[in-house]
Amino acid sequence: MIKYRLRCSEGHVFEDWFANSSKFDELNAAHELTCPECGSHDVVKTIMAPNVKAAPVQAPAPACASAPMCSNMGCPAMQNA
Numbered sequence: 001m002i003k004y005r006l007r008c009s010e011g012h013v014f015e016d017w018f019a020n021s022s023k024f025d026e027l028n029a030a031h032e033l034t035c036p037e038c039g040s041h042d043v044v045k046t047i048m049a050p051n052v053k054a055a056p057v058q059a060p061a062p063a064c065a066s067a068p069m070c071s072n073m074g075c076p077a078m079q080n081a
Contacts, residue, residue, distance in 0.1 A: 008035035009042035
């Protein structure tokens with residue numbers, strides 16, 4: 001199943017579920033899709049952002065007290081990270 005955000009020629013926006021992406025094309029070509037607000041059969045898909053979970057926020061790396069003397073592998077602040 002796939003959910004699309006749709007818009008009719010009158011500007012009404014609504015959502016509907018379809019068995020797959022080609023089913024929308026099939027129903028739309030046959031003028032079987034109808035705006036629930038005005039009854040228009042002139043319907044198009046709109047841009048829809050996917051529902052993606054954001055990555056968890058991580059704490060910043062600890063500041064190194066001896067920054068001028070650190071190297072990437074020998075930094076004492078990074079030894080416990």
